Amino acid sequence: MMNNKTEAPSPRVVIVGAGFAGLACARALGSTGARVTIVDRHNYHLFVPLLYQVATAALSPADIAEPIRKILRRHRNVDVLLGEVAGVDTANRSVCLADGERLDYDRLVLAPGSRYNYFAHPEWEAWAPGLKTIADARRLRSRLLCAFELAERERDPQRQRALLTTVIVGGGPTGVEMAGAIAELARHALVRDFRHVDPAAARVMLVEAGPRILAAFPEALAAFAHRRLERLGVEICCGLAVERIGADSVRIGGDEVAAGAVIWGAGIRAGCVGDWLGVPVDRAGRVRVDATLAVPDFADIFVLGDSARFDDPGTGNALPALAQVAHQQGQHLGRALRRQLSSEEPLPPFRFRDRGNTAIVGRNAAIFDFGRWQLKGRLAWLLWAIVHIYLLVGFEKRLLVAIQWLWRYLTYQRGARLISGGDDAAR
Amino acid sequence: MMNNKTEAPSPRVVIVGAGFAGLACARALGSTGARVTIVDRHNYHLFVPLLYQVATAALSPADIAEPIRKILRRHRNVDVLLGEVAGVDTANRSVCLADGERLDYDRLVLAPGSRYNYFAHPEWEAWAPGLKTIADARRLRSRLLCAFELAERERDPQRQRALLTTVIVGGGPTGVEMAGAIAELARHALVRDFRHVDPAAARVMLVEAGPRILAAFPEALAAFAHRRLERLGVEICCGLAVERIGADSVRIGGDEVAAGAVIWGAGIRAGCVGDWLGVPVDRAGRVRVDATLAVPDFADIFVLGDSARFDDPGTGNALPALAQVAHQQGQHLGRALRRQLSSEEPLPPFRFRDRGNTAIVGRNAAIFDFGRWQLKGRLAWLLWAIVHIYLLVGFEKRLLVAIQWLWRYLTYQRGARLISGGDDAAR
Numbered sequence: 026m027m028n029n030k031t032e033a034p035s036p037r038v039v040i041v042g043a044g045f046a047g048l049a050c051a052r053a054l055g056s057t058g059a060r061v062t063i064v065d066r067h068n069y070h071l072f073v074p075l076l077y078q079v080a081t082a083a084l085s086p087a088d089i090a091e092p093i094r095k096i097l098r099r100h101r102n103v104d105v106l107l108g109e110v111a112g113v114d115t116a117n118r119s120v121c122l123a124d125g126e127r128l129d130y131d132r133l134v135l136a137p138g139s140r141y142n143y144f145a146h147p148e149w150e151a152w153a154p155g156l157k158t159i160a161d162a163r164r165l166r167s168r169l170l171c172a173f174e175l176a177e178r179e180r181d182p183q184r185q186r187a188l189l190t191t192v193i194v195g196g197g198p199t200g201v202e203m204a205g206a207i208a209e210l211a212r213h214a215l216v217r218d219f220r221h222v223d224p225a226a227a228r229v230m231l232v233e234a235g236p237r238i239l240a241a242f243p244e245a246l247a248a249f250a251h252r253r254l255e256r257l258g259v260e261i262c263c264g265l266a267v268e269r270i271g272a273d274s275v276r277i278g279g280d281e282v283a284a285g286a287v288i289w290g291a292g293i294r295a296g297c298v299g300d301w302l303g304v305p306v307d308r309a310g311r312v313r314v315d316a317t318l319a320v321p322d323f324a325d326i327f328v329l330g331d332s333a334r335f336d337d338p339g340t341g342n343a344l345p346a347l348a349q350v351a352h353q354q355g356q357h358l359g360r361a362l363r364r365q366l367s368s369e370e371p372l373p374p375f376r377f378r379d380r381g382n383t384a385i386v387g388r389n390a391a392i393f394d395f396g397r398w399q400l401k402g403r404l405a406w407l408l409w410a411i412v413h414i415y416l417l418v419g420f421e422k423r424l425l426v427a428i429q430w431l432w433r434y435l436t437y438q439r440g441a442r443l444i445s446g447g448d449d450a451a452r
Numbered sequence: 453m454m455n456n457k458t459e460a461p462s463p464r465v466v467i468v469g470a471g472f473a474g475l476a477c478a479r480a481l482g483s484t485g486a487r488v489t490i491v492d493r494h495n496y497h498l499f500v501p502l503l504y505q506v507a508t509a510a511l512s513p514a515d516i517a518e519p520i521r522k523i524l525r526r527h528r529n530v531d532v533l534l535g536e537v538a539g540v541d542t543a544n545r546s547v548c549l550a551d552g553e554r555l556d557y558d559r560l561v562l563a564p565g566s567r568y569n570y571f572a573h574p575e576w577e578a579w580a581p582g583l584k585t586i587a588d589a590r591r592l593r594s595r596l597l598c599a600f601e602l603a604e605r606e607r608d609p610q611r612q613r614a615l616l617t618t619v620i621v622g623g624g625p626t627g628v629e630m631a632g633a634i635a636e637l638a639r640h641a642l643v644r645d646f647r648h649v650d651p652a653a654a655r656v657m658l659v660e661a662g663p664r665i666l667a668a669f670p671e672a673l674a675a676f677a678h679r680r681l682e683r684l685g686v687e688i689c690c691g692l693a694v695e696r697i698g699a700d701s702v703r704i705g706g707d708e709v710a711a712g713a714v715i716w717g718a719g720i721r722a723g724c725v726g727d728w729l730g731v732p733v734d735r736a737g738r739v740r741v742d743a744t745l746a747v748p749d750f751a752d753i754f755v756l757g758d759s760a761r762f763d764d765p766g767t768g769n770a771l772p773a774l775a776q777v778a779h780q781q782g783q784h785l786g787r788a789l790r791r792q793l794s795s796e797e798p799l800p801p802f803r804f805r806d807r808g809n810t811a812i813v814g815r816n817a818a819i820f821d822f823g824r825w826q827l828k829g830r831l832a833w834l835l836w837a838i839v840h841i842y843l844l845v846g847f848e849k850r851l852l853v854a855i856q857w858l859w860r861y862l863t864y865q866r867g868a869r870l871i872s873g874g875d876d877a878a879r
Contacts, residue, residue, distance in 0.1 A: 068601060068871045085512035087868035094645035095869070104647050107601040107871070126605070159872050174495060174534040178553070218521035220531050421859050421867055425852060432848050440848055441514035442522070444495045444534070445586050 035060050038362060039120050039130040041110050043070050043093045046136035046330035046351035053359025055100030058366050062104040062128055064120070068092055071159065072417055074348055075426075077199065079162035081206035082170065082214070082439040086159045088426050091418040110137070113301040115323065132325050132362060135298050135312075136355065139331035139346060142294035142309070149270040153194060153287040156203070165288065167444045169207065172285030173215060174444070176222045187283030189227040192275045194267050195291030196233030197241070198384035201250055203288055204231040205387035208257040213437035229259045230284075232277055234266045234291075239384060239392075241345065246392040249401045253390040267291075293346055295332040302326065307334050311343075316374035318358050329354040337377055348416075349380050385409050388434070462487050465789065466547050466557040468537050470497050470520045473563035473757035473778035480786020482527030485793050489531040489555055491547070495519055498586065499844055501775055502853075504626065506589035508633035509597065509641070509866040513586045515853050518845040537564070540728040542750060559752050559789060562725050562739075563782065566758035566773060569721035569736070576697040580621060580714040583630070592715065594871045596634065599712030600642060601871070603649045614710030616654040619702045621694050622718030623660025624668070625811040628677055630715055631658040632814035635684040640864035657687045657711075659704055661718070664690055666811060666819075668772065673819040676828045680817040694718075720773055722759040729753065734761050738770075743801035745785050756781040764804055775843075776807050812836050815861070 035058045040047045043065035051063045069090035078084040094105045109123035113133065120128040141155030154161055154168075169191065176188035191207055193200045211227035218224070231238065231254065238254075238261060239247035254261060265278035274283045292309075299306035302320060306312055311334035314320055318327045318335070330351035335344045344350045354375060361372045381395040383405070391409040393400040400408065410430060417423050429440055462485045467474045470492040478490045496517035505511040521532045536550040540560065547555040568582030581588055581595075596618065603615035618634055620627045638654035645651070658665065658681065665681075665688060666674040681688060692705035701710045719736075726733035729747060733739055738761035741747055745754045745762065757778035762771045771777045781802060788799045808822040810832070818836040820827040827835065837857060841850050856867055 068597060068869070085514045085868075086872065087512045087870055090870055092645070092869045095865075098645050101647070105645075106605065107598075108605070159870070170495060171534075178533065178535075218519070218525050218532075220528070421856070421863075421865070424855065424859075425867075428851065428855065429848075432851075436848075438522075438848070440852075441512075442495070442519045443514055443517055443586070445513065 036131040036366065037062070037129060038132045038134065039064065039128050040134040040136065041065075041120065042136040042138055042330070043067075043105075044073070044136060044138050044330060044351060045348045046355035047134065048093070048096065049352045049355030050134050050136070050329065050359040050362075051097055051103055051355075052100075053356055054363055055097060055103055057102060057363050059102060059362065060104075061100075061102055062106055063093065063097070064106045064108050064110060064122070064128070065093060066107070066109045067158075068094070068107050070096060070418065073157070074416075075413060076156055076159075076162050077202045077206055079159065079441070080156055080165040080169070080203070081210050082166055082442045083206070083433055084426060084429060085441050086162065088422055088429070089417070090159060091422065096418055110301070113326075115302060115326070118325070130325075132327070134327045134329060134355075134358060135301070135332060136329040136351065137296040137298065137332055139293040139295050139310075141289050142292040143289070144292070146270070149289070152270045152272055153275075153289040155289040155293075156199065163445070165286075166441075168286045169210070170442060170444045173211075173219065173222070173224060173227075176285070177219050178221075183283075185222060186228070187273065188285040189222065189224070190230065190282065190284045191227070191286045191288065192230045192232060192277070192282060192284045193288045193290060194232050194270075194275075195289065196231055196235065196238030196261070196263065197290060198239065199290035200231055200233070200288075201238060201254065201384050201386060203290060204229050204254055204259045205257060205385065205390070208254070208259050209387050209437075210439060212258065214439040214442070225258075229257075230277075230282065231259055231261045232265055232267055232275075233261070233263045235263065237263055241382065242384065242392060242394050243399060246394055246399055246401055250384065250386050250390070250392055253386045257387060293331065298328055298332045307343075309334075317361070317372040318354055318375050319372070327358055329358060335375070335377075338374075344377055347382070350377060353377060383409055383412070463558040463793065464489070464556060465559045465561065466491065466555050467561040467563065468492075468547065469563040469565055469757070470494075470532075471500070471563060471565050471757060471778060472775045473782035474561065475520070475523065476779045476782030477561050477563070477756065477786040477789075478524055478530055478782075479527075480783055481790055482524060482530055484529060484790050486529060486789065487531075488527075488529055489533055490520065490524070491533045491535050491537060491549070491555070492520060493534070493536045494585075495521070495534050497523060497845065500584070501843075502840060503583050503586075503589050504629045504633055506586065506868070507583055507592040507596070507630070508637050509593055509869040510633070510860060511853060511856060512868050513589065515849055515856070516844070517586065518849065523845055537728070540753075542729060542753070545752070557752075559754070561754045561756060561782075561785060562728070562759060563756040563778065564723040564725065564759055566720040566722050566737075568716050569719040570716070571719070573697070576716070579697045579699055580702075580716040582716040582720075583626065590872070592713075593868075595713045596637070597869060597871045600638075600646065600649070600651060600654075603712070604646050605648075610710075612649060613655070614700065615712035616649065616651070617657065617709065617711040618654070618713045618715065619657045619659060619704070619709060619711045620715045620717060621659050621697075621702075622716065623658055623662070623665030623688070623690065624717060625666065626717035627658055627660070627715075628665060628681065628811050628813060630717060631656050631681055631686045632684060632812065632817070635681070635686050636814050636864075637866060639685065641866040641869070652685075655687065656685065657689060657704075657709065659692055659694055659702075660688070660690045661693045662690065668809065669811065669819060669821050670826060673821055673826055673828055677811060677813050677817070677819055680813045684814060720758065725755055725759045734770075736761075744788070744799040745781055745802050746799070754785055756785060762802070762804075765801075771804055774809070777804060780804060810836055810839070 072089040215224040269276040295310035385391040391406040499516040642651035696703040722737035818833040
């Protein structure tokens with residue numbers, strides 16, 4: 026299975042996870058002397074920042090998912106493997122897959138991403154799904170659209186009102202995006218389609234335990250997003266904790282709210298990297314890495330992205346779970362390992378360069394925080410659209426997403442209103 | 453819930469099924485005095501003729517599925533209902549839904565479509581899925597793509613070869629389309645993406661029990677399709693019966709063929725209309741209708757599309773299960789019922805106008821049979837593409853499909869190569 030026979034055997038690099046970090050690392054190591062294997066449980070790289078658009082019927086899954094093989098096809102030294110990692114045998118330097126196969130490595134890059142964190146309430150996951158995979162997005166789309174269908178057939182006004190209520194837990198960028206997108210779905214795309222209910226009367230609640238939404242953004246930008254959400258009809262409840270989530274209701278600050286759909290966006294937790302390596306993790310499940318992104322005591326193992334706890338030497342804070350952090354880490358490590366192939370120089374330290382932080386509320390309403398300067402409103406929204414189309418992999422996806430966004434903008438319609446897959450409540 | 457209060461109560465028309473027949477009927481009755489309810493188990497109208505492109509990763513489900521509500525939104529007299537029909541109470545003139553609700557009717561239009569017919573072997577369905585729904589297409593896409601992924605990891609050459617073998621049962625238009633599309637997927641889209649297998653060596657077998665493929669087409673056109681399929685590398689086995697289908701092999705004419713995927717396209721069977729009405733059905737499960745598409749003995753019940761047995765007065769043959777037949781029947785009945793609203797004239801007889809029969813093999817290769825004249829090759833393929841884009845509902849879908857086809861044509865790529873939903877064999 027070796028493609029290159031050189032004098033010294035070329036090092037084997039195993040990368041776990043083909044998200045932003047793993048993929049950037051594999052690309053940087055592409056067409057070098059390293060023998061690279063990238064393992065993922067899906068056959069595609071998912072552009073997670075646009076997943077909320079799949080969940081709200083604006084895009085199709087294939088618009089934001091590109092086969093990993095296709096992205097890396099030019100690099101003959103990179104093997105792509107569809108599989109589930111079960112553990113790491115650090116003593117024998119091999120990765121164990123769920124089906125029993127083992128992958129030996131000289132360098133191991135772990136970037137499996139994160140899941141939602143339900144804190145002390147794992148039982149809430151069944152009623153309040155998060156949004157991390159295509160299956161999640163399809164399930165959520167079905168649940169949202171089904172709620173309107175069931176409401177249309179419901180004769181009891183109280184039950185009808187409950188079905189038309191969506192509660193979003195967590196006022197971070199994910200919660201804000203979902204709240205805005207659901208409000209626009211109801212008020213624009215669905216508004217003329219029903220006979221017995223008024224979708225525009227749908228209730229969208231955004232619940233945040235902290236004092237304000239978008240805590241990671243400057244106050245002025247968060248206040249702008251707050252106003253815009255309210256203008257869309259979203260009810261924002263700050264300073265209120267979710268106390269219980271059930272099949273069809275949520276208890277918020279002592280009040281029971283009957284809801285047709287509950288969506289979780291209140292915090293994430295890193296994957297199993299700590300367990301795999303038998304090392305301690307922080308409160309969010311992340312493994313602490315050193316300046317070169319290596320795990321202390323394991324000079325040949327690196328952790329990237331949402332799974333890594335990297336304290337920024339400038340600010341002293343842990344880097345947030347953002348696509349740009351993961352991408353920069355993957356690219357940095359891939360380039361560093363590539364240089365190490367030719368010269369035995371030590372790995373350089375990673376430096377994060379903040380490209381700006383963004384969140385979108387809806388039509389003509391986004392916010393950008395570039396530190397020194399800030400942007401909000403229509404211009405920020407346009408910039409958001411351009412940046413996200415630019416970041417998509419492949420010309421075809423870019424063209425298709427651009428056309429669909431233009432169409433949505435002109436017509437207020439949504440093109441992917443399918444109730445399919447997941448739990449189809451109507452059957 | 454009545455929108456119009458007129459002197460004589462306006463008649464209630466219930467339409468079951470929003471396929472080509474049901475939808476055409478509802479549209480023809482739109483914005484009239486009739487109170488129309490259209491019931492479907494899905495919230496979308498599916499353009500089934502392009503479903504094979506979803507199964508072979510060329511299009512996304514949303515490209516060929518449009519919400520029924522959205523199509524009919526202008527017609528305020530039409531109610532759309534997401535639900536499953538459990539039976540018909542002909543004595544009390546009401547349709548019973550699975551959830552217990554009843555829909556009273558004055559006129560009932562039944563167009564629930566068909567399922568695949570496994571003849572005496574219902575157990576084959578688990579191993580050899582047909583292609584009727586989006587869930588079917590997703591499952592098949594996952595199975596086809598997974599077979600390549602598993603083959604890439606397989607070290608045993610015999611087992612690898614088995615995984616790369618696809619058997620398609622039935623040499624009608626569906627079987628021919630699938631065989632051509634799978635051969636092109638392997639030989640073009642996937643060919644450079646794997647390291648340890650050669651997708652171009654994938655084996656695609658088309659098995660037809662009759663003496664030749666495309667029996668419904670003139671011999672010259674079928675022979676052209678046969679040659680083109682062989683040029684794509686498809687092995688065509690005519691005159692051979694499938695004797696057994698198992699989890700990973702098929703017995704064909706006494707030989708056991710190990711296969712990674714088996715696809716069924718060997719005949720369809722109408723839905724439950726016969727059971728609902730308690731009337732006899734023909735061998736394919738169809739209910740015989742009279743010249744006005746009404747069921748004998750039930751002047752107020754009509755059956756359309758794949759569920760109806762309508763013998764063409766011209767040829768004496770039963771009309772085939774084609775989209776154009778269903779569409780024409782739906783439109784005819786809708787218009788006839790509309791005229792009956794104003795004047796009490798009797799329903800006119802239905803006349804089928806043959807718009808031509810078509811099948812596609814692949815790039816630059818389709819066939820058209822217009823009776824008097826025939827078309828094959830690149831021109832037929834272009835006509836096929838234009839006709840199918842024209843027949844799609846909505847400008848956005850047309851634009852998106854046209855762009856994707858152009859992109860596929862120029863690059864040989866497929867845009868929707870997702871393994872997701874259904875039985876993901878790799879997990």
